[in-house]
Amino acid sequence: MNPILVFCEQRDGRLKKAGLEALGEACRLAASATRDVVAVVIGAQVASLAGEVGRSGASRVLVAEDPRLAQYSSELFTSVLAEAATLLDPVAILMGATAMGKDLAPKLAARLKTSLAQDCVALAMEADGTVVATRPVYGGKLRAVVKAKRPRLQVLTLRPNAFARQEAAGATARVETLAVPPDNGRPRATVREVQPSAGGKVELTEAAIIVSGGRGLKGPENFKLIEELAAALGAAVGASRAAVDAGWKPHSYQVGLTGKTVSPQLYIACGISGAIQHQAGMSSARTIVAINANPNAPIFKLATYGLVGDLFEIVPLLTQEVKKLKGGDQA
Amino acid sequence: MRIVVCIKQVPATESKLTLLADSSDIDRSGLSFIVNPYDDFAVEEALRIKERLGTGEVTVVSLRHHAMQKPEEALRTCLAMGADRAVLLSDAAFEGGDSLSASVVLAEALRRLSFDLILCGKQAVDDDGGAVAIQVAELLGIPHVAVINKLELNVPARTAMAHRPVEGGVEVVETPLPALLTCQKGLNEPRYPSLPGIMKAKQKPLEVWNRETLGVAAETIGAAGAAVATIRLEPPPVRPAGQIIDGDAGTAVKELVRRLREEAKVI
Numbered sequence: 001m002n003p004i005l006v007f008c009e010q011r012d013g014r015l016k017k018a019g020l021e022a023l024g025e026a027c028r029l030a031a032s033a034t035r036d037v038v039a040v041v042i043g044a045q046v047a048s049l050a051g052e053v054g055r056s057g058a059s060r061v062l063v064a065e066d067p068r069l070a071q072y073s074s075e076l077f078t079s080v081l082a083e084a085a086t087l088l089d090p091v092a093i094l095m096g097a098t099a100m101g102k103d104l105a106p107k108l109a110a111r112l113k114t115s116l117a118q119d120c121v122a123l124a125m126e127a128d129g130t131v132v133a134t135r136p137v138y139g140g141k142l143r144a145v146v147k148a149k150r151p152r153l154q155v156l157t158l159r160p161n162a163f164a165r166q167e168a169a170g171a172t173a174r175v176e177t178l179a180v181p182p183d184n185g186r187p188r189a190t191v192r193e194v195q196p197s198a199g200g201k202v203e204l205t206e207a208a209i210i211v212s213g214g215r216g217l218k219g220p221e222n223f224k225l226i227e228e229l230a231a232a233l234g235a236a237v238g239a240s241r242a243a244v245d246a247g248w249k250p251h252s253y254q255v256g257l258t259g260k261t262v263s264p265q266l267y268i269a270c271g272i273s274g275a276i277q278h279q280a281g282m283s284s285a286r287t288i289v290a291i292n293a294n295p296n297a298p299i300f301k302l303a304t305y306g307l308v309g310d311l312f313e314i315v316p317l318l319t320q321e322v323k324k325l326k327g328g329d330q331a
Numbered sequence: 332m333r334i335v336v337c338i339k340q341v342p343a344t345e346s347k348l349t350l351l352a353d354s355s356d357i358d359r360s361g362l363s364f365i366v367n368p369y370d371d372f373a374v375e376e377a378l379r380i381k382e383r384l385g386t387g388e389v390t391v392v393s394l395r396h397h398a399m400q401k402p403e404e405a406l407r408t409c410l411a412m413g414a415d416r417a418v419l420l421s422d423a424a425f426e427g428g429d430s431l432s433a434s435v436v437l438a439e440a441l442r443r444l445s446f447d448l449i450l451c452g453k454q455a456v457d458d459d460g461g462a463v464a465i466q467v468a469e470l471l472g473i474p475h476v477a478v479i480n481k482l483e484l485n486v487p488a489r490t491a492m493a494h495r496p497v498e499g500g501v502e503v504v505e506t507p508l509p510a511l512l513t514c515q516k517g518l519n520e521p522r523y524p525s526l527p528g529i530m531k532a533k534q535k536p537l538e539v540w541n542r543e544t545l546g547v548a549a550e551t552i553g554a555a556g557a558a559v560a561t562i563r564l565e566p567p568p569v570r571p572a573g574q575i576i577d578g579d580a581g582t583a584v585k586e587l588v589r590r591l592r593e594e595a596k597v598i
Contacts, residue, residue, distance in 0.1 A: 099497040106462035110469035115558035189474040189506035266597040
């Protein structure tokens with residue numbers, strides 16, 4: 001049976017959660033057909049990551065190491081994965097729908113002249129290996145169920161936080177070297193530097209918990225309340241378009257149709273009315289909490305739990321309560 | 332500098348969408364359509380580059396991917412913004428494709444238009460795939476940088492430096508030209524078409540190219556050339572109705588935390 005190939009992205013020597021989630025889903029799909037799951041790791045010095053990849057479900061880990069691969073290059077990474085695809089003839093190639101994945105997958109699919117499904121939130125595999133994928137469209141207002149015409153080399157990117165990692169504690173994978181293809185002479189874009197963002201430590205698109213602030217905060221200095229609650233929860237901080245347009249936070253914090261799409265376990269919206277464009281960015285969160293003074297705010301129709309009241313009173317109390325809970329956990 | 336901008340006409344973002352009876356597509360009758368918002372940043376950037384250099388030509392191209400679409404309206408809007416020339420790719424054989432078969436058509440059209448730079452929006456807000464532009468670059472054998480929010484051109488050196496946001500930071504990417512770049516919000520503030528611009532647009536050339544003009548093989552384009560097909564569209568899963576937690580702030584907060592831990596199990 002043809003294997004499933006999974007690209008496990010790493011940045012700065014750390015494996016991306018989204019890639020390991022894709023690996024977990026590949027294992028789930030492969031289980032019913034006893035297919036192999038083969039992972040690929042690419043970078044300058046990444047052999048040490050193979051162990052964690054193996055413990056996350058891969059039976060084989062192909063490591064492509066080369067100084068030229070220290071930074072992301074769509075051309076070089078596509079060549080490496082195309083090489084792996086030629087060697088393994090996988091039924092499908094999965095990766096996380098991260099900034100890198102969403103950039104790499106289309107180029108790879110065009111190189112291989114094959115199907116592509118971006119930002120999938122659910123997958124199923126038919127007996128012949130055809131993947132049936134569900135993916136949000138129209139800003140999440142609808143979902144498309146799509147299927148490749150041929151069960152071969154199907155390229156899919158998986159939305160972060162939509163799938164589960166697997167943990168196979170004792171498992172050891174076979175680790176092999178994947179030869180890096182020689183320079184094909186094509187002109188290419190090169191990453192000259194990566195500037196770290198001034199923002200919070202937890203990346204929005206990868207966060208399990210997000211606390212977001214909106215117009216109801218009344219001013220940029222009040223984001224302190226959001227940040228304190230986020231710190232207590234180990235959460236990322238987000239902002240509505242109103243807060244970003246007002247200059248209270250940079251665009252990298254924006255959750256919504258023209259900002260980021262997030263899929264956390266818990267989304268706490270403070271002083272956010274919940275316009276349809278904001279909902280487009282967070283409506284797939286598993287649990288939503290809304291805190292707003294206006295009982296008619298649209299966000300309450302979406303929220304799992306709603307608190308109608310003054311966020312300047314509620315949010316600090318919530319931070320206090322969370323700290324007590326966490327303190328109790330550690331006792 | 333010859334700049335080509337690929338644009339897509341999409342349903343207006345606040346549209347209420349209903350499905351056809353067979354769920355194969357949305358019901359397009361009665362919808363209003365706009366230039367894909369991310370493509371506005373691409374058109375605007377092209378115009379600013381031309382204005383800064385004091386020379387050059389901006390061509391906008393659009394593919395009709397559905398019989399009920401009218402991309403010529405979107406193209407006229409771009410001509411009204413200041414683009415010099417428009418090309419509409421229209422043929423029944425182009426319709427119903429996936430990102431790859433659409434890219435085949437666009438790439439062939441671009442080969443017939445000489446270019447130093449291709450600009451596109453980062454994704455179309457109907458399909459949200461963000462794939463076509465990247466696949467066009469691959470088919471043309473040129474480099475791409477996607478999702479850029481800052482661009483500096485070095486015309487004598489024929490290179491560009493672009494910023495693209497990634498998790499935890501910004502990649503600063505240099506590319507030789509010709510290249511394809513996709514535009515993210517924050518790159519610029521797109522202009523509105525002026526009344527004189529709208530009048531002038533009526534005189535600017537809008538050519539229509541079909542399969543014969545491009546000479547593309549029927550089995551590589553449109554529905555015939557698609558590698559993936561949409562089986563159906565469906566509404567997102569319905570969220571179970573939520574609850575307002577009553578009481579004064581102190582009581583409500585304690586109850587919320589209890590439910591988040593015991594019911595939702597998220598903290």
